Amino acid sequence: MTQSHPRISKAVIPAAGLGTRFLPATKATPKEMLPVVDKPAIQYVVEEAVSAGLDDVLMITGRNKRPLEDHFDRNYELESALQKKGDAGRLAKVQESSDLATMHYVRQGDPKGLGHAVLCAAPHVGHEPFAVLLGDDLIDPRDPLLKRMVEVQEQHGGSVVALMEVAPEQIHLYGCAAVDPTGDSDVVKVHDLVEKPSAADAPSNYAIIGRYVLDPHIFDILRKTEPGRGGEIQLTDALQQLAADEKVGGPVHGVVFKGRRYDTGDRGDYLRAIVRLACEREDLGPDFRTWLRSYVAEEM
Ligand code: G1P
Numbered sequence: 001m002t003q004s005h006p007r008i009s010k011a012v013i014p015a016a017g018l019g020t021r022f023l024p025a026t027k028a029t030p031k032e033m034l035p036v037v038d039k040p041a042i043q044y045v046v047e048e049a050v051s052a053g054l055d056d057v058l059m060i061t062g063r064n065k066r067p068l069e070d071h072f073d074r075n076y077e078l079e080s081a082l083q084k085k086g087d088a089g090r091l092a093k094v095q096e097s098s099d100l101a102t103m104h105y106v107r108q109g110d111p112k113g114l115g116h117a118v119l120c121a122a123p124h125v126g127h128e129p130f131a132v133l134l135g136d137d138l139i140d141p142r143d144p145l146l147k148r149m150v151e152v153q154e155q156h157g158g159s160v161v162a163l164m165e166v167a168p169e170q171i172h173l174y175g176c177a178a179v180d181p182t183g184d185s186d187v188v189k190v191h192d193l194v195e196k197p198s199a200a201d202a203p204s205n206y207a208i209i210g211r212y213v214l215d216p217h218i219f220d221i222l223r224k225t226e227p228g229r230g231g232e233i234q235l236t237d238a239l240q241q242l243a244a245d246e247k248v249g250g251p252v253h254g255v256v257f258k259g260r261r262y263d264t265g266d267r268g269d270y271l272r273a274i275v276r277l278a279c280e281r282e283d284l285g286p287d288f289r290t291w292l293r294s295y296v297a298e299e300m
Contacts, residue, residue, distance in 0.1 A: 008150050008213065009056050010130040011049035011101075014117035015042065016062035016108040021267060030065050032135050034264070037278050040071060041264045043097055044138050050101050052146035054131055058104045058124045060117045065107075072103045113232025115222050122219040129153055132235075134210025136265030138273060143259025146211055152187055153213040158250025159242055161190065162211035164257050168199045174207035175236035177254055190243050190252040195229045195236035206254065208236065209261060217249030218242060 019031025026034075032042035046057055061068060075094055082091040104124060108117050118132055131146060139145050149160045163177055175195050179188035192203055212235070221238040228234040243252040262273030278288050 007053075008129050008131060008153065009054055010125055010128065011046075011052075011054040011057045012060065012118060012121040012125065012130055012132045013042070013045055013049070013057060013135060014060045014108075014114060014132070015065060015068060015135055016060055016111060016117055018111075021265065022270075028064070030068055031265075032065075033067050033071065034270070036138065036262075036264060036270075036273055037281065037284070041138065042068060042135055043071070043100075044141075045133050045135050046072070046097075046100055046103075048139055048141065048146055049131065049133055051141065051144065052131070052150055054146075054150075055101045056104070057101045058106065058121050060108050060120050061105050062108050062111065069103075069105055072097050072100065074098045113227070113230070113234055115225055115233035115235040115238050118214075118235055119219060119222040119233070122216075125216060125219075127216050129159075129213060129215055132210075132212040132214060136263060137210035138262040138264055139209075139211070139257075140260035140262070143257070145255065145257050145259065146213075148186070149211060149213045149255050152184075152253055152255055156251060156253055157215070158246070159215045159218065159239065159252045160213040161193075161239065161252065161254050162209045162257050163188065163206040163254040164209045164261065165205050166207045168202065168205055171202040171205055171207060172196050172198055174209070175234075175239075176202045176204060177206045177208060178203035179206055179254055182253070186256050186258075188254045188256060190239075190254050193236050193240040193243055193252075195234045206256070209257060212239075214239075215242065215249040221248075 015032045019026035022031050022034060033040045036044060049057055059068060078094050079091060082094065106120050108120050145162055149162060153160045175193055176197050177190045178192035179190055182189055218238055221241050225233050225238045228237045239252060242249045263269040264273055279285050
């Protein structure tokens with residue numbers, strides 16, 4: 001099952017959501033552009049794809065998402081102004097995002113769900129396995145997850161999802177996987193999947209976090225997948241079919257992630273992500289931590 005798989009080089013990032021949880025900030029600005037410290041959330045995600053070796057990035061966008069394209073493009077006006085000033089540090093920051101990856105964009109049109117967004121990538125992806133990264137989940141670069149998922153896909157073929165154990169009262173927020181152990185302590189075999197089950201119906205407490213490496217057969221399945229939970233075409237439902245019949249598209253494995261993950265789709269978690277990442281920054285961290293300590297002491 002191992003050899004003959006082409007090297008994975010393409011990453012797909014669905015970014016067509018309306019971001020209503022962050023209104024009014026997201027009225028005219030895509031939620032993916034909200035800063036986490038001083039970098040838009042989406043840049044962390046593209047950097048993660050690149051550091052896993054995937055430098056061909058397709059973003060699935062929608063109306064009002066033009067700032068995403070601008071962010072990953074050159075900004076000659078700004079660059080020449082900074083050049084004239086001799087401000088090499090800031091110039092590098094401006095150029096960083098346009099030098100990262102080969103970027104492509106396609107619009108989703110109708111917002112018919114994550115499965116539908118992924119299906120929009122079919123003409124670009126073709127017949128190779130590819131990764132999907134959801135922008136609401138940030139994975140700390142010190143805990144490389146996607147790289148491990150690519151390795152597991154190369155070893156077993158088929159598809160690989162990222163899983164994290166969550167408290168039972170949280171499972172209704174996620175796709176949930178029924179799993180069996182394998183010889184590798186961080187890898188499980190997935191034999192069933194269900195999108196956002198109630199705690200009572202959940203087959204496990206393994207939640208899908210927003211990273212996938214998918215076999216291209218997923219497209220054939222998605223074309224036939226009926227709207228599921230929330231009336232949307234669910235990626236989890238298509239993956240469930242892959243898991244149920246290995247003959248089509250190979251097995252589904254899960255990499256169990258125990259590292260640092262920040263959910264920027266929720267306002268509370270978004271704030272926590274900023275505080276944690278700011279504390280760890282070499283330039284901002286020392287002062288910020290000192291201030292935070294005294295702030296917390298005053299508040300207690
Ligand atoms: C999506 C998926 C869900 C997954 C989650 C991870 O849900 O449908 O299976 O667990 O992302 O963040 P969403 O959070 O977009 O509702």
